[in-house]
Amino acid sequence: xxxxxxxxxxxxxxxxxxxxxxxxxxxxxxxxxxxxxxxxxxxxxxxxxxxxxxxxxxxxxxxxxxxxxxxxxxxxxxxxxxxxxxxxxxxxxxxxxxxxxxxxxxxxxxxxxxxxxxxxxxxxxxxxxxxxxxxxxxxxxxxxxxxxxxxxxxxxxxxxxxxxxxxxxxxxxxxxxxxxxxxxxxxxxxxxxxxxxxxxxxxxxxxxxxxxxxxxxxxxxxxxxxxxxxxxxxxxxxxxxxxxxxxxxxxxxxxxxxxxxxxxxxxxxxxxxxxxxxxxxxxxxxxxxxxxxxxxxxxxxxxxxxxxxxxxxxxxxxxxxxxxxxxxxxxxxxxxxxxxxxxxxxxxxxxxxxxxxxxxxxxxxxxxxxxxxxxxxxxxxxxxxxxxxxxxxxxxxxxxxxxxxxxxxxxxxxxxxxxxxxxxxxxxxxxxxxxxxxxxxxxxxxxxxxxxxxxxxxxxxxxxxxxxxxxxxxxxxxxxxxxxxxxxxxxxxxxxxxxxxxxxxxxxxxxxxxxxxxxxxxxxxxxxxxxxxxxxxxxxxxxxxxxxxxxxxxxxxxxxxxxxxxxxxxxxxxxxxxxxxxxxxxxxxxxxxxxxxxxxxxxxxxxxxxxxxxxxxxxxxxxxxxxxxxxxxxxxxxxxxxxxxxxxxxxxxxxxxxxxxxxxxxxxxxxxxxxxxxxxxxxxxxxxxxxxxxxxxxxxxxxxxxxxxxxxxxxxxxxxxxxxxx
Amino acid sequence: xxxxxxxxxxxxxxxxxxxxxxxxxxxxxxxxxxxxxxxxxxxxxxxxxxxxxxxxxxxxxxxxxxxxxxxxxxxxxxxxxxxxxxxxxxxxxxxxxxxxxxxxxxxxxxxxxxxxxxxxxxxxxxxxxxxxxxxxxxxxxxxxxxxxxxxxxxxxxxxxxxxxxxxxxxxxxxxxxxxxxxxxxxxxxxxxx
Numbered sequence: 001x002x003x004x005x006x007x008x009x010x011x012x013x014x015x016x017x018x019x020x021x022x023x024x025x026x027x028x029x030x031x032x033x034x035x036x037x038x039x040x041x042x043x044x045x046x047x048x049x050x051x052x053x054x055x056x057x058x059x060x061x062x063x064x065x066x067x068x069x070x071x072x073x074x075x076x077x078x079x080x081x082x083x084x085x086x087x088x089x090x091x092x093x094x095x096x097x098x099x100x101x102x103x104x105x106x107x108x109x110x111x112x113x114x115x116x117x118x119x120x121x122x123x124x125x126x127x128x129x130x131x132x133x134x135x136x137x138x139x140x141x142x143x144x145x146x147x148x149x150x151x152x153x154x155x156x157x158x159x160x161x162x163x164x165x166x167x168x169x170x171x172x173x174x175x176x177x178x179x180x181x182x183x184x185x186x187x188x189x190x191x192x193x194x195x196x197x198x199x200x201x202x203x204x205x206x207x208x209x210x211x212x213x214x215x216x217x218x219x220x221x222x223x224x225x226x227x228x229x230x231x232x233x234x235x236x237x238x239x240x241x242x243x244x245x246x247x248x249x250x251x252x253x254x255x256x257x258x259x260x261x262x263x264x265x266x267x268x269x270x271x272x273x274x275x276x277x278x279x280x281x282x283x284x285x286x287x288x289x290x291x292x293x294x295x296x297x298x299x300x301x302x303x304x305x306x307x308x309x310x311x312x313x314x315x316x317x318x319x320x321x322x323x324x325x326x327x328x329x330x331x332x333x334x335x336x337x338x339x340x341x342x343x344x345x346x347x348x349x350x351x352x353x354x355x356x357x358x359x360x361x362x363x364x365x366x367x368x369x370x371x372x373x374x375x376x377x378x379x380x381x382x383x384x385x386x387x388x389x390x391x392x393x394x395x396x397x398x399x400x401x402x403x404x405x406x407x408x409x410x411x412x413x414x415x416x417x418x419x420x421x422x423x424x425x426x427x428x429x430x431x432x433x434x435x436x437x438x439x440x441x442x443x444x445x446x447x448x449x450x451x452x453x454x455x456x457x458x459x460x461x462x463x464x465x466x467x468x469x470x471x472x473x474x475x476x477x478x479x480x481x482x483x484x485x486x487x488x489x490x491x492x493x494x495x496x497x498x499x500x501x502x503x504x505x506x507x508x509x510x511x512x513x514x515x516x517x518x519x520x521x522x523x524x525x526x527x528x529x530x531x532x533x534x535x536x537x538x539x540x541x542x543x544x545x546x547x548x549x550x551x552x553x554x555x556x557x558x559x560x561x562x563x564x565x566x567x568x569x570x571x572x573x574x575x576x577x578x579x580x581x582x583x584x585x586x587x588x589x590x591x592x593x594x595x596x597x598x599x600x601x602x603x604x605x606x607x608x609x610x611x612x613x614x615x616x617x618x619x620x621x622x623x624x625x626x627x628x629x630x631x632x633x634x635x636x637x638x639x640x641x642x643x644x645x646x647x648x649x650x651x652x653x654x655x656x657x658x659x660x661x662x663x664x665x666x667x668x669x670x671x672x673x674x675x676x677x678x679x680x681x682x683x684x685x686x687x688x689x690x691x692x693x694x695x696x697x698x699x700x701x702x703x704x705x706x707x708x709x710x711x712x713x714x715x716x717x718x719x720x721x722x723x724x725x726x
Numbered sequence: 727x728x729x730x731x732x733x734x735x736x737x738x739x740x741x742x743x744x745x746x747x748x749x750x751x752x753x754x755x756x757x758x759x760x761x762x763x764x765x766x767x768x769x770x771x772x773x774x775x776x777x778x779x780x781x782x783x784x785x786x787x788x789x790x791x792x793x794x795x796x797x798x799x800x801x802x803x804x805x806x807x808x809x810x811x812x813x814x815x816x817x818x819x820x821x822x823x824x825x826x827x828x829x830x831x832x833x834x835x836x837x838x839x840x841x842x843x844x845x846x847x848x849x850x851x852x853x854x855x856x857x858x859x860x861x862x863x864x865x866x867x868x869x870x871x872x873x874x875x876x877x878x879x880x881x882x883x884x885x886x887x888x889x890x891x892x893x894x895x896x897x898x899x900x901x902x903x904x905x906x907x908x909x910x911x912x913x914x915x916x917x918x919x
Contacts, residue, residue: 204740
C-alpha cells in the first residue's frame with residue numbers, strides 16, 4: 001500500500017494514492033451524448049451545498065446523476081436552486097474523494113480496512129475515556145438533524161457534554177443577543193413589509209434561496225429595502241438605498257436610531273407597555289446616543305440616521321431590521337452581542353413582533369421520538385463542558401453551539417484529548433491557522449468523517465470516508481412556519497465507492513464496539529418512522545415526495561416571549577449578573593486601523609453567492625466562476641489605493657502579526673475606505689483538493705485566536721493589516 | 727408556437743451565477759464552458775457608487791447572422807424563434823463568432839460556446855434551465871409580447887433612481903429573444919446601440 005506522507009501536506013505538495021478515488025476525470029459532453037436517450041428518474045433530496053439544505057429533485061439519467069431542480073414544496077428552495085446546489089452534485093464524481101478509511105502512522109496516512117480503523121478508534125477512545133474521562137472528548141459538526149440525533153446520542157452515551165458546531169464563527173452573538181431579548185431568534189415576514197433594513201445582511205451573496213426570492217419580490221413590489229454595509233454588496237447594489245458604514249460601528253447606528261424613536265416619541269408605546277420590561281432603564285442609558293454622537297463614529301450623517309428612524313416609524317409595525325447572520329452582529333466584533341441585543345430592541349420599539357411585515361417566531365414541529373421502552377435513551381451528561389461554555393470564570397453565557405477554537409487551546413493544555421468531527425472544517429474556518437493546527441494535531445485521537453480530506457483531516461489520526469449526500473438517507477428535518485414542512489433525503493444512486501459509509505452507520509458501529517449498542521438498536525427508517533408518527537405522514541409518502549407541507553397551524557398574534565420575564569427584556573438581569581451591560585450601550589471595536597498609516601486597514605470578509613466558506617472551492621464549476629472573474633481578489637477603496645500607488649489588478653502583500661501573503665487587488669468605489677475586504681471562501685491548503693489548493697487567500701490566516709468575552713466567539717473582523725504593493 | 731423570449735430584469739439580479747451553473751448541468755458542460763456570463767459597470771465615486779449588471783449570452787436575434795454563417799447547420803432558428811444550437815454538430819470553425827454583433831460565441835476546445843436555447847425544455851412549454859433556477863426571479867420566460875409588456879412596465883419605475891434605465895432588445899437585429907432591462911446605458915456594457 002502506498003503511504004501518504006504528512007510532511008508533504010505541510011509542504012503543500014500534491015499527493016496521490018490508493019486512498020483517494022482513482023476516478024478518472026469525467027467527460028460530461030461525451031457522457032451526455034451517449035446518454036442522450038436514457039430515461040430520467042427524479043429522486044427527492046436536500047442540497048448539501050450549504051447548511052440551508054434546500055429541497056431538490058435529483059435528475060438521474062441512466063445510472064448517473066445528471067442535474068437538479070428546486071423542490072417547489074420546500075420552504076428554503078420553493079422551486080429554485082442557487083449555483084452551489086447545481087455545482088455540489090459533482091462531489092459525487094469528484095476524483096479527490098476519500099474512498100477508504102485512513103489511519104495516521106507516524107508522519108503518513110495509511111489506507112486500512114474498516115475493521116482495523118474502527119477497532120483502533122474504539123480502543124483509543126475507550127482508553128481516553130478510562131484514563132482522562134468523558135470531559136476529554138468532544139464532537140463537532142455542522143448541526144443538522146442526522147448529526148443532532150446520532151451525534152448527540154453518542155456523546156450522551158459516553159457521558160461527554162462537549163458538542164460543538166461552526167456557530168462560534170458564524171452567528172452566536174445574534175443567537176445570544178436575541179435570546180436575551182425575546183427568548184428566541186426571530187424570522188421575518190418580508191412579504192408584508194413596507195420597509196426592510198438589512199444591517200450587514202447580504203441576501204444575494206449569503207444565500208438562503210427562498211430569502212433571496214422573497215427580498216427581491218419585495219423590492220419588485222416597491223418595498224423600501226435599505227442595506228447598511230461597509231461594502232456595496234450585490235444586494236446593496238439593487239436595494240433602494242445603500243448606507244455605507246464604518247466597519248464595527250453598527251451598534252452606534254442602532255442606538256442612535258433608537259434614540260430618535262424615543263426622543264421624538266415615535267415608538268410603539270402600547271407594545272412597550274404590554275410586552276416589555278426595563279424600558280425606562282434602557283431609555284435612560286440610551287440618552288447620550290444621539291445621531292450627532294453616532295455620525296462621526298459611523299460615518300453616517302446625523303440627518304440620514306434621523307431620516308431612517310423616522311421612515312421606519314412611519315412604516316411601523318410593517319417593517320423590520322433583519323435579524324441577519326454573521327456580518328454585523330454574528331461573530332465579527334467584540335460588540336456583536338450587544339449589537340444583536342440593540343437590533344432586537346429597535347425592532348421591539350417598532351412594535352413589529354408578530355405584525356405583518358415584522359418579526360416572526362413559529363412553534364417547533366411536534367416530532368415524535370423512539371419508544372423509550374424498546375430503545376433506551378442515554379441520559380444527558382451533567383459534568384461541565386470542556387470548551388468553557390456555561391463554566392463560571394470562562395464563558396458562562398456562551399451558547400450550546402460551543403467553542404471549537406477554545407478546544408484547540410484546551411488540547412494544547414492537555415485537557416482535551418479526543419475529538420470526532422463530521423463534515424466540518426474548524427482548522428480552516430476558524431482564525432489563526434497555527435493555533436488551530438497545533439491544537440487539533442496534539443489530540444491523541446481525532447476522527448474526521450467526511451467525503452473529502454480537508455484541512456482538519458490533515459491533522460487527524462483517522463479519516464473515515466463518508467458517502468455523499470446523493471448516496472444516503474437522512475434524519476427527517478423540520479421547518480416551522482404558518483405551513484410547516486418536513487423533508488428528507490432519499491439516495492439518488494447507489495454508493496459509487498462501496499467502502500464509504502453514512503454517518504449513522506459509522507456512529508452505530510462505534511457505539512457497538514464501545515459496548516453501547518443498546519442505545520443504537522434501531523435503523524434510520526425506524527428513527528424516522530418514530531419521528532414523523534404524530535404528523536400523519538407516512539415514511540413512504542415522505543420518501544416519494546421528499547418535502548411534505550403539513551396542515552396549517554394557528555399562529556398567535558404575538559408569539560409568546562420565553563425570557564425570564566416572559567416579556568421583551570430591555571434590561572437583562574442575566575447580563576448584569578455576569579458583569580455585562582444590562583441595556584446595550586456603546587462599546588468600541590477591539591482594534592482600530594492606524595489612521596496615520598496609509599497602509600493600515602481593517603480586514604473584513606464576506607460570502608460570495610457561489611461558494612460556501614471553503615467547502616465548495618474545489619467544485620470545478622464553482623471554482624471556474626472565481627477564475628473567470630478573478631473573484632478571489634482583495635478589495636480596496638479607490639482613494640486609499642491611489643495613495644498607496646496600487647492599481648486594479650496589482651498584486652499586494654497583506655501583513656498582520658500572524659501572516660504575510662500575496663493576493664491580487666480589486667480597486668473599487670464599492671468599499672468604505674477603512675476596510676479591506678476579502679471573499680472568505682479561498683485559501684485552501686489541503687493537498688487533497690489539488691485544483692483549489694493555493695487559490696486565493698483566507699482571512700483566517702491573518703486574524704489571531706480571540707474570544708469575545710460574552711459568548712466566546714472568534715471576533716473575525718478584529719484585525720488590522722498593512723497592505724503594500726509588491 | 728408564438729415567439730418566445732427570455733426577459734432579464736437586471737435590477738433584481740444579485741450575480742449569484744445560479745443561471746450559469748444550472749445551464750451547465752442541464753447541458754452537461756465542462757466548467758470552462760459557460761454559456762452565460764455577466765457584464766458589469768461600476769460608476770460613481772465612493773460613497774455615491776452604483777453597480778449595474780447585464781447578461782452576456784446569446785441574444786437570440788430575430789435576424790441571426792450566425793444561423794446563416796454556420797456551415798454545418800449547428801445553429802438553427804427554432805419554433806420558439808430562439809436560436810437553437812447543437813454542440814455535437816459544431817466543427818469549431820468560428821464563423822458564428824465572426825459575425826455575432828455581440829461577440830458572444832467563444833471557441834474553446836474546438837467548439838463554439840454559446841446558448842442552446844434549451845429546445846428540449848422550451849418546446850415542452852417549460853422555461854429554459856437558467857430561468858427555471860433564478861433565485862431572485864430576475865429571469866422570466868414566455869411569449870415575447872408578454873415579456874416586452876412586463877419589461878416596459880418596469881422601466882419607468884427604475885428611471886427614478888437610474889435615469890439611464892432602458893429596455894434593451896426591442897428592435898435590435900430583428901428584435902431580440904433576450905430582452906433586458908438595464909440600469910446603465912447599453913454602451914457602458916459595450917452592447918451596440
